Amino acid sequence: MDFVGKRKIWFTISLLLIIPGLIFCGIKGLNLGIDFTGGNILEVQFGKNVSTGEVRSVLKDFGLEKNPVQSAEGNRIIIRTPSIDEEKSSELINAFEKKFGKVSILRNEKVDGVVGKEITNKGMIALAIASILMLLYIAYRFEFNFGVAGVLALLHDLLFIVAFVAIFRFELGSSFIAVILAIIGYSINDTIVIFDRIRENLKLQKKRDLNVLVNESIQQTLARSLNTTGTTCVTLLALILFGGETTKVFAILLLAGILVGTYSSIFIAGPLWIIFKTMREKRGKVQAQKA
Numbered sequence: 001m002d003f004v005g006k007r008k009i010w011f012t013i014s015l016l017l018i019i020p021g022l023i024f025c026g027i028k029g030l031n032l033g034i035d036f037t038g039g040n041i042l043e044v045q046f047g048k049n050v051s052t053g054e055v056r057s058v059l060k061d062f063g064l065e066k067n068p069v070q071s072a073e074g075n076r077i078i079i080r081t082p083s084i085d086e087e088k089s090s091e092l093i094n095a096f097e098k099k100f101g102k103v104s105i106l107r108n109e110k111v112d113g114v115v116g117k118e119i120t121n122k123g124m125i126a127l128a129i130a131s132i133l134m135l136l137y138i139a140y141r142f143e144f145n146f147g148v149a150g151v152l153a154l155l156h157d158l159l160f161i162v163a164f165v166a167i168f169r170f171e172l173g174s175s176f177i178a179v180i181l182a183i184i185g186y187s188i189n190d191t192i193v194i195f196d197r198i199r200e201n202l203k204l205q206k207k208r209d210l211n212v213l214v215n216e217s218i219q220q221t222l223a224r225s226l227n228t229t230g231t232t233c234v235t236l237l238a239l240i241l242f243g244g245e246t247t248k249v250f251a252i253l254l255l256a257g258i259l260v261g262t263y264s265s266i267f268i269a270g271p272l273w274i275i276f277k278t279m280r281e282k283r284g285k286v287q288a289q290k291a
Contacts, residue, residue: 003218004211007271014156014268021163034080034171035069036117040081042089043107046100049075058095066171076221084108087263123177127190134188138195145280147197149272150188153264157187160260161253163250170249179253186232188263190225191269196220198270210277214270220264228263 003010020097042158052069055077059065068080084092089108096103131151138147158180165172205213236258239251 001219002215003267004028004214004271004274007267007274010267010271017161018156018159019128022159025162025166028102028166028169030162031169031171033171034111035174036084036120036172037082038110038112039080039082039149040084040089040110042092042105043072044077044079044096045104045106046075046077046092047102048100050077050100052077054100055079055096058099059091061090061095068173068236075269077115081180087123090140097257104121108244119174123180127180130181131185137191142195142199145273146199148276150191150195150270152272153191153269154184154187156264156268157257157261158185161257163257165253170253175250176253179257181248181256183261187265190228190262190265193224193269194218194221195273200275206246210274214274218266218270223261225266 008259049081052071054063055069058070059067059079064079064081067082070078072078093103093105131154134154135147138150161180161183164170165176194217195218198214201213201217203210233255236251238254240248243251
């Protein structure tokens with residue numbers, strides 16, 4: 001398969017997926033959860049063992065079934081909701097008592113989005129530091145062109161995820177930062193494997209046409225990339241199908257990120273490296289001629 005020769009097609013596909021989502025994000029914004037906007041934490045204790053699924057069945061009547069629900073020891077349930085007034089809190093407690101019997105309120109307090117904002121800020125700092133260190137490492141371990149191509153491929157993945165959550169209106173909590181960092185680690189690992197094969201082939205075939213060499217390198221690592229992604233996707237699909245509501249969004253976003261990370265490693269990173277390397281070689285020739 002001519003991965004490099006069809007790079008305009010891959011770049012166009014990426015732009016068609018990312019740009020509409022970013023436009024939608026600019027118009028509608030992201031659907032931020034209570035970790036960022038603030039809300040209520042309601043902790044109740046039931047007189048008997050009650051599952052989170054049963055609690056969600058009551059929350060569904062109030063439009064709150066997708067909010068985090070956590071079980072704890074002693075028949076306790078912790079519910080995080082958007083900001084609700086005392087009247088709605090009382091209605092919710094009455095609905096619990098009607099279905100499950102006596103309910104004791106252990107905690108009902110409002111929280112702000114400071115924690116989520118702090119996590120976001122630290123996450124963005126961690127992301128910036130990780131990107132710089134990866135660029136420096138790849139530039140040292142391989143060459144600068146590899147580093148730039150790898151970081152741009154990561155930026156491609158991040159923009160896609162932002163566009164994805166904007167279009168489908170997933171509610172974002174603090175776990176979104178964990179999703180982003182996990183996708184970065186997964187994607188750059190796959191990209192490094194391909195870059196390493198390109199470097200090995202460059203040593204053995206220095207005068208080989210770069211397009212042919214990169215195509216062969218991607219083809220040689222393709223089975224590894226697809227097998228690794230496939231086994232990971234099976235696990236995430238199981239989590240989506242059989243996991244709880246609070247883990248479902250996390251798994252969906254991680255699945256989308258891993259798929260697009262694999263796509264960028266195969267179709268974006270290698271072609272970008274050729275573009276930068278060709279530009280650098282042309283610049284070097286021009287400077288040599290001037291000298």
